[in-house]
Amino acid sequence: DIVMTQSPDSLAVSLGERATINCKSSQSVLYSSDNKNYLIWYQQKPGQPPKLLIYWASTRESGVPDRFNGSGSGTDFTLTISSLQAEDVAVYYCHQYYSAPYTFGQGTKLEIK
Amino acid sequence: QITLKESGPALVKPTQTLTLTCTFSGFSLTTSGVGVGWIRQPPGKALEWLALIYWDDDKRYSPSLKSRLTISKDTSKNQVVITMTNMDPVDTATYYCAHRYALQAGGAFHIWGQGTLVTVSS
Numbered sequence: 001d002i003v004m005t006q007s008p009d010s011l012a013v014s015l016g017e018r019a020t021i022n023c024k025s026s027q028s029v030l031y032s033s034d035n036k037n038y039l040i041w042y043q044q045k046p047g048q049p050p051k052l053l054i055y056w057a058s059t060r061e062s063g064v065p066d067r068f069n070g071s072g073s074g075t076d077f078t079l080t081i082s083s084l085q086a087e088d089v090a091v092y093y094c095h096q097y098y099s100a101p102y103t104f105g106q107g108t109k110l111e112i113k
Numbered sequence: 114q115i116t117l118k119e120s121g122p123a124l125v126k127p128t129q130t131l132t133l134t135c136t137f138s139g140f141s142l143t144t145s146g147v148g149v150g151w152i153r154q155p156p157g158k159a160l161e162w163l164a165l166i167y168w169d170d171d172k173r174y175s176p177s178l179k180s181r182l183t184i185s186k187d188t189s190k191n192q193v194v195i196t197m198t199n200m201d202p203v204d205t206a207t208y209y210c211a212h213r214y215a216l217q218a219g220g221a222f223h224i225w226g227q228g229t230l231v232t233v234s235s
Contacts, residue, residue, distance in 0.1 A: 001176070036219065038219070038220075040219075040221045040222075042160075048227075049209055049211075049225035049226065049227060049228055050160065050209075050222075050225060051225075052218055052221060052222070052223055055218045055219035055221045056219045059219065061218060093159065093160060095160070095221070095222075097213075097219075097220065097221055097222070100165070100173045100174075100175075101162055101173075101175045101176055101177075102150075102162040102165070102222075103162065104159055104160040104161070104162070105159070106159045107159050107160075
């Protein structure tokens with residue numbers, strides 16, 4: 001199984017400041033055949049299902065604000081929120097869909113400082 | 114517009130079998146590249162992928178739960194059913210179904226249902 005490890009487990013950032021969440025996979029999730037990283041970032045607010053923010057590690061889903069950016073390749077990935085807004089308070093998960101079993105990180109809880 | 118909705122019992126007893134149904138609209142599970150998966154989330158904990166069924170009836174299971182899971186589809190009813198045997202209190206979780214399509218969002222679990230909370234208790 002590919003183990004996904006996020007850091008930190010929780011994060012408090014001031015409004016308007018940058019938030020950075022890291023995700024490391026135990027194996028590469030880069031498919032050589034299409035040169036794409038099969039890495040997703042989800043946002044989950046209390047009582048709601050996860051919402052897809054970023055796929056292929058860096059492609060923003062339609063409708064997602066451009067303050068959300070994904071980067072990285074292979075085994076190391078980062079989600080950056082460039083200017084934190086109050087509505088960004090949530091738990092963020094990375095997820096690999098490179099190979100079954102499709103695993104998730106443990107989540108990073110983002111709060112306002 | 115794609116929607117999915119999970120249904121099933123809110124409470125099951127230990128050792129019982131859980132059967133959950135995902136009823137969907139806005140897509141067909143006969144379309145090449147389409148799949149429906151199940152993911153669960155214990156209260157306050159992380160997400161865990163359980164199973165996935167594709168349009169061609171290819172099925173994938175979490176190895177740690179494979180012996181207890183069965184996933185199936187009924188394309189005429191637009192439903193996917195998952196059964197989990199020998200339920201235990203540690204299986205208490207919100208169970209989600211989710212849509213994936215090879216040509217949308219990179220083939221990720223793109224659209225999720227609202228989830229259904231299943232509590233395992235005697």
